[in-house]
Amino acid sequence: MSVHPDSAPVSAPAPAGDTGTATGTGTATEPSTGTGATTAPEANVLFSTAKPRPKPTPGDGPSTADTAKRTPDDVDLAGIGGWTTGEKLVAAAKAAEAGTLPGVGTRQGELTRALSGLRDQLGAFELVLPVPGVEEAREQRLDLRNQLVDYALPRIEGASAPMLVVLGGSTGAGKSTLVNTLVGSRVSATGVLRPTTSSPILVCHPEHAEWFLEGPLLPGMGRVKGPAPDAIAGDQLVVITSEEIPPGLALLDSPDFDSVFEDHYEFATKLMAAADVWLCVVTASRYADAMVWQMLERARENGATIGVVLSRVQDGAGGEIVEHFGEMLVEHGVGDARRFTVPETRVEESRLPEEAVEEIRAWMTGIAEDPDHRRVVIGDTLGGVLDSLRTRVPELAEHVKAQVEVRAELAGLVESAYGGNLAELDEATRNGSLLRGEVLARWQDFAGTGDLLRALRTRRNKLGFGRRSARRHRSPARVRALKGALRSGLESLIIASAEHAAEQAVTAWRDHPAGAQVLAGSSVSGLGEISPELSRRVSRAVSSWQDHVQELVRTEGVTKRSVAKVVSFDTEALALVLMIGLLGYGTSEVNVEGGNSAVPQRLLKALFGAESLRGMGAKARADLRSRIAMLFDEEGLRFGQALDSAGIPDETVPVRLYQAVYNLEVAR
Amino acid sequence: MTTSAPPAVADLPRDPAAAPGLTARLDALDRITTAGAGRLDPALLDDAAVLLDRAGQRLRLSGEHTVVTLAGGTGSGKSSLFNAVCGLELSPTGMRRPMTSRAHACVWGLDGAGPLLDWLDVDKRHRYARASALDLQRADDSLQGLVLIDLPDHDSIQAMHRAEVDRFVSVADLLIWVVDPQKYADAALHRNYIVPFARHAGVTLIVLNQVDRLAADEVDECVADLRRLLEAEGLAKPRIVTTSAVTDEGVRGLREVLVDTVAARQVRGDRLAVDVNDIGERFAPYKGEAEPPTAVDVPHGDALKRALTDAAGAPAVAEAMESAYELRAADFINWPILSMAARLRSDPLRRMRLGRLREELRGAFTGPTGAQQGEVDTALLDVTDEVVADLPAAWARSVRAAARRNAADLPEELGEAMRDALPGFNQVPRWWWLVKTWQYFLVLVSVLGLAWIGLLVAYGVAHVAKAPSGWVGEAGLIPYVAVLVVCTLGMGWLTTATSRNLVALSSTKHGERMERHMRDRIATVTEQKVLEPISEELALYAAFRDDVDLVRGA
Numbered sequence A: 001m002s003v004h005p006d007s008a009p010v011s012a013p014a015p016a017g018d019t020g021t022a023t024g025t026g027t028a029t030e031p032s033t034g035t036g037a038t039t040a041p042e043a044n045v046l047f048s049t050a051k052p053r054p055k056p057t058p059g060d061g062p063s064t065a066d067t068a069k070r071t072p073d074d075v076d077l078a079g080i081g082g083w084t085t086g087e088k089l090v091a092a093a094k095a096a097e098a099g100t101l102p103g104v105g106t107r108q109g110e111l112t113r114a115l116s117g118l119r120d121q122l123g124a125f126e127l128v129l130p131v132p133g134v135e136e137a138r139e140q141r142l143d144l145r146n147q148l149v150d151y152a153l154p155r156i157e158g159a160s161a162p163m164l165v166v167l168g169g170s171t172g173a174g175k176s177t178l179v180n181t182l183v184g185s186r187v188s189a190t191g192v193l194r195p196t197t198s199s200p201i202l203v204c205h206p207e208h209a210e211w212f213l214e215g216p217l218l219p220g221m222g223r224v225k226g227p228a229p230d231a232i233a234g235d236q237l238v239v240i241t242s243e244e245i246p247p248g249l250a251l252l253d254s255p256d257f258d259s260v261f262e263d264h265y266e267f268a269t270k271l272m273a274a275a276d277v278w279l280c281v282v283t284a285s286r287y288a289d290a291m292v293w294q295m296l297e298r299a300r301e302n303g304a305t306i307g308v309v310l311s312r313v314q315d316g317a318g319g320e321i322v323e324h325f326g327e328m329l330v331e332h333g334v335g336d337a338r339r340f341t342v343p344e345t346r347v348e349e350s351r352l353p354e355e356a357v358e359e360i361r362a363w364m365t366g367i368a369e370d371p372d373h374r375r376v377v378i379g380d381t382l383g384g385v386l387d388s389l390r391t392r393v394p395e396l397a398e399h400v401k402a403q404v405e406v407r408a409e410l411a412g413l414v415e416s417a418y419g420g421n422l423a424e425l426d427e428a429t430r431n432g433s434l435l436r437g438e439v440l441a442r443w444q445d446f447a448g449t450g451d452l453l454r455a456l457r458t459r460r461n462k463l464g465f466g467r468r469s470a471r472r473h474r475s476p477a478r479v480r481a482l483k484g485a486l487r488s489g490l491e492s493l494i495i496a497s498a499e500h501a502a503e504q505a506v507t508a509w510r511d512h513p514a515g516a517q518v519l520a521g522s523s524v525s526g527l528g529e530i531s532p533e534l535s536r537r538v539s540r541a542v543s544s545w546q547d548h549v550q551e552l553v554r555t556e557g558v559t560k561r562s563v564a565k566v567v568s569f570d571t572e573a574l575a576l577v578l579m580i581g582l583l584g585y586g587t588s589e590v591n592v593e594g595g596n597s598a599v600p601q602r603l604l605k606a607l608f609g610a611e612s613l614r615g616m617g618a619k620a621r622a623d624l625r626s627r628i629a630m631l632f633d634e635e636g637l638r639f640g641q642a643l644d645s646a647g648i649p650d651e652t653v654p655v656r657l658y659q660a661v662y663n664l665e666v667a668r
Numbered sequence B: 001m002t003t004s005a006p007p008a009v010a011d012l013p014r015d016p017a018a019a020p021g022l023t024a025r026l027d028a029l030d031r032i033t034t035a036g037a038g039r040l041d042p043a044l045l046d047d048a049a050v051l052l053d054r055a056g057q058r059l060r061l062s063g064e065h066t067v068v069t070l071a072g073g074t075g076s077g078k079s080s081l082f083n084a085v086c087g088l089e090l091s092p093t094g095m096r097r098p099m100t101s102r103a104h105a106c107v108w109g110l111d112g113a114g115p116l117l118d119w120l121d122v123d124k125r126h127r128y129a130r131a132s133a134l135d136l137q138r139a140d141d142s143l144q145g146l147v148l149i150d151l152p153d154h155d156s157i158q159a160m161h162r163a164e165v166d167r168f169v170s171v172a173d174l175l176i177w178v179v180d181p182q183k184y185a186d187a188a189l190h191r192n193y194i195v196p197f198a199r200h201a202g203v204t205l206i207v208l209n210q211v212d213r214l215a216a217d218e219v220d221e222c223v224a225d226l227r228r229l230l231e232a233e234g235l236a237k238p239r240i241v242t243t244s245a246v247t248d249e250g251v252r253g254l255r256e257v258l259v260d261t262v263a264a265r266q267v268r269g270d271r272l273a274v275d276v277n278d279i280g281e282r283f284a285p286y287k288g289e290a291e292p293p294t295a296v297d298v299p300h301g302d303a304l305k306r307a308l309t310d311a312a313g314a315p316a317v318a319e320a321m322e323s324a325y326e327l328r329a330a331d332f333i334n335w336p337i338l339s340m341a342a343r344l345r346s347d348p349l350r351r352m353r354l355g356r357l358r359e360e361l362r363g364a365f366t367g368p369t370g371a372q373q374g375e376v377d378t379a380l381l382d383v384t385d386e387v388v389a390d391l392p393a394a395w396a397r398s399v400r401a402a403a404r405r406n407a408a409d410l411p412e413e414l415g416e417a418m419r420d421a422l423p424g425f426n427q428v429p430r431w432w433w434l435v436k437t438w439q440y441f442l443v444l445v446s447v448l449g450l451a452w453i454g455l456l457v458a459y460g461v462a463h464v465a466k467a468p469s470g471w472v473g474e475a476g477l478i479p480y481v482a483v484l485v486v487c488t489l490g491m492g493w494l495t496t497a498t499s500r501n502l503v504a505l506s507s508t509k510h511g512e513r514m515e516r517h518m519r520d521r522i523a524t525v526t527e528q529k530v531l532e533p534i535s536e537e538l539a540l541y542a543a544f545r546d547d548v549d550l551v552r553g554a
Helices: A015-020 A022-032 A035-051 A065-084 A089-098 A102-121 A135-158 A176-181 A206-214 A262-273 A289-303 A318-329 A354-369 A373-429 A439-448 A474-510 A512-523 A534-556 A571-582 A598-606 A610-646 A652-667 B022-036 B041-062 B080-085 B113-120 B157-167 B185-194 B198-203 B216-232 B249-264 B267-286 B298-312 B314-333 B336-344 B358-364 B373-381 B393-403 B411-421 B430-461 B477-549
Strands: A164-169 A201-204 A220-223 A236-241 A249-253 A277-283 A304-311 A338-343 A455-457 A567-569 B066-072 B104-106 B129-130 B145-149 B172-178 B202-206 B240-241
Touching: A089 B358, A102 A135, A102 A373, A102 A652, A102 B249, A135 A262, A135 A373, A164 A262, A164 A304, A164 A354, A164 A373, A176 A201, A176 A249, A176 A354, A176 A373, A201 A206, A206 A220, A206 A236, A206 A534, A249 A318, A249 A354, A262 A289, A277 A289, A277 B411, A289 A318, A289 B185, A304 A373, A318 A338, A338 A354, A354 A373, A373 A474, A373 A512, A373 A610, A373 A652, A439 A571, A439 B314, A439 B411, A474 A512, A474 A534, A474 A571, A474 A610, A474 B314, A474 B373, A512 A610, A534 A571, A534 A610, A598 A610, B022 B041, B022 B267, B022 B477, B041 B267, B066 B080, B066 B157, B066 B249, B066 B267, B080 B104, B080 B145, B080 B249, B104 B113, B113 B145, B145 B249, B172 B185, B172 B198, B185 B411, B198 B202, B198 B267, B202 B216, B202 B249, B216 B240, B240 B249, B267 B298, B267 B477, B298 B314, B298 B373, B298 B411, B298 B477, B314 B430, B314 B477, B336 B430, B373 B411, B393 B477, B411 B477, B430 B477
Parallel strands: A164 A249, A164 A277, A201 A236, A220 A236, A277 A304, A304 A338, B066 B145, B066 B172, B104 B129, B172 B202, B202 B240
Antiparallel strands: A201 A249, A455 A567, B104 B145
16 A cells, blocks of 8 residues: 555644544534535434444434435445445544544545545646656546546445446447347447447436436536437437336446547546446457457456456357456456356347346346345445555656656756856856957057056156146046946856857757657747847846946955055056956966966055955955846746746645545545 | 668669659658758658668569568458468467467568568568469469568557567558458557558558458448548548458459559559658658748848957957057157156056066057957857748758857957958058157257256356367357257157157058958958858758658659
């Protein structure tokens, strides 16, 4: 068993508390639910028979004659279906703790609630990413939901409803012929054209027609009162009444599961899941079809009670085939299925000779006429279905986890693309590779012509003799030009890097099957490029960084006292020198030859002192990095949006599924 | 497939039985595969390579034989049919399912069939030959050249069988699907085989077996339903034959079809042609509708050149070079006295013990050093936008990649191009020396003048001693000499001012010429390193388009 209380979240309702109040308040609070009317009497019955304790007054009495009539059945059924099948450890422990036997009615309500909760959880997410096995997972989810909605919930609600025998099988296996024979009249079309039956046909005793027409069974399907008109949409359940069918039994002729019509397969599986007994009809010529065995295994996993009819067995080799078939049944784990054989005979008026189906009829009549037997079968199936949830839901949760993991993987791809580029960018702003082309030319112009030195002024000699006034007006121009060149160099470096990252991320996604799907379905356009507003943001970030550096120089550039006495400086120009130094002037191979490798550093060190310079440098660099990281984060966010809009389940879904199963276990 | 080496398509046997143009189309497919490597969907290219391989091998092998496969679901009577056509109990039949687990082959006319069967990988134990001398009584010349293969089922629980079927149906010349009344509408057959092979209608035959189980009118009804189903699935004009292996007469229809097929010897080429068509269709989405451009248009090319010029900082470099030029000129033309005065001025650097920094800074002009990668990348971003607008995504990507193929080398290349333009700047014009000489001459004159004044003052005014000559003793000369000195100084200043203007003029001229030069060189580099690769890629795409058309037989 893969689910046990330990694995469920702690927030699960405390069992003891629940059962402690079950006898007193449970029934009293129950009437609000749809099953309240029928639960109350059950509680009474159980109390009067099982527990000699002062009987609490139920919230309301039996409201209809019908419920009163059904009461004993219900109790028995619950006893069989809910208690004797499977190991009810949780429930037993619960009962022991509370020192009482919990009221059946309460339990039914709880069960319904737990199942509805599970159903809601199952519908609360989508398996969108194409991870391996997702197809099966989707089908599994649909199956689970369908089985809860079509079978488990209605079955608990209408416990006394007749036992539903669903006939399924390959096309041309003779399902309809078998139904016609059992009913004794032509209720379902037969013929040589494949597939023959396109809409499911349900045959029941007139007494139960109302239940099948109005009841909660298979809520997704429409109902048509038979005999049906010829053309009927596939999702209509044709209900035909026949006196031939004993009360307490209903036959459902379902479409094939292996013909070219995909919807037939859907209905066949849906109906299979809704069956109390699933009767699989296969023919002697195709009993080795992969499809047949897939369906049988599926039925087994779904907890159905299975019967197998091997039809159209020819006289000659019959024994050999039956034997081989039996071996295969055992091999596939359905060896305990009830087996029947129908020989290949003439079909007259869409019916087989009576003797061919004697065995099946006897078995059915046996079940139908013996309520205890019937209850055992129904209870077994319900128990089996509920048992199967223990493994099936966790399996599904694993698939959901896989989706969550893939989502994380995709997010990780984006992160590594941007992270890698950020690191490269960091390196590029450090190793001097930015100091090329225009930036370098402007720096040379600025430094070489002496404008840099002119930014330093001797304090005492403000009106220096021989200052060439013709040059003076060019000084701010060179500063401005260098500043602009630095800005545009940084900007284009950042933008190119962001572009590169976006491209890398998209390529990584495109190469990832799940990523390709997210990309294809994404409403966020232009993921492979930078976002349109990036260039604006970048220029804002870079110029505010420059301002920041200037501010640093102004406020933190504590000039060495010895220097401060003699020299004053121009903040703007020195901020530029600091930036050039930060960007790695002199570290790049191209600048070493001149012998002026560390000019900015030496100048700054002389001005500010090593410590102050280090502090400023670290701050300025950290500021630049954080600004770029922020820009990149915003860029990466678009991928996050694409993931979000893809509707991938988040990590709470598996937890909620586990919890729903746990709740169910507690409720049983 | 027994060999994995790709066939040299050029030396494929020119088989007259092959559909006309098949070899040319295979050639085109080969070119597509080569051109598409690294550009298109690898899975598709793999499929194309497999098809080329298979086609090459099949065309090399016997053209006298026609490979026909009998495939179908379990219990549809493939083996019974096989035996009926062969006239012998060669393949085991029975009631147990699944019955046949290995492919059985029967050959009419052994010559050259051996390598073919080896290629098909039919187990030697399951090969049979007809028309040998032994069974002359049923020898049937009309089926000469038939290789009939009985396949295992495709839908049983034995997954291995399906792999075997898949292998054979992908190489057979004629596909026969055997169905029976009970399971002719099985999804397993239709979804996995009929629909994917719908375009092979010409080399497909549907056999409705076991018609003996139906009444006569039911047979017609059944065939009509089957035909409707097949047509709905895209099988154009499906050929349906009804058979019954129970009677001899029952397989006559199938036999006739086989006789015709074998005699025509056409299905081999037809089958390959359909396969080539198929794969051609899969390449079609990569073809694109609009006629592609052959190169980047002029405005975009110019814009790129401008952007790269900016990235290399050509104007800034020119400006810096101008500054360097003027600075160098200053050494020659500046009025030496002013320079001396400046050196005496208080120098902050010296106070900061950074005296040598000034000289180092003068050496800052190391010339252009390439462009910034970031700016180059940004410049390359948009150049292909216009060109790839109408291209399919895969080709748009590859054109964009072609534009950036040399992106990493580009900064260096651009730097190289700019350095070529430098030499004109490094020369020192002769007149700078003249000016310099002239300036020092003036300095000398003024020094001498000052000295003279000094002597005049000493001898003529202060009378420290007896003047050695009248030139130095005459105090009245002082104003004249003073005027001379002032004039000399004025001339020096004037020379400096004039020369500076001249230098400014020539530096601007030089700068402009250098910038122009740099632009030209950058444009050349851009052509070579960016625009030409784009054009080449576009040419490749254009060839690809033609080849796709050829492969599709359009």
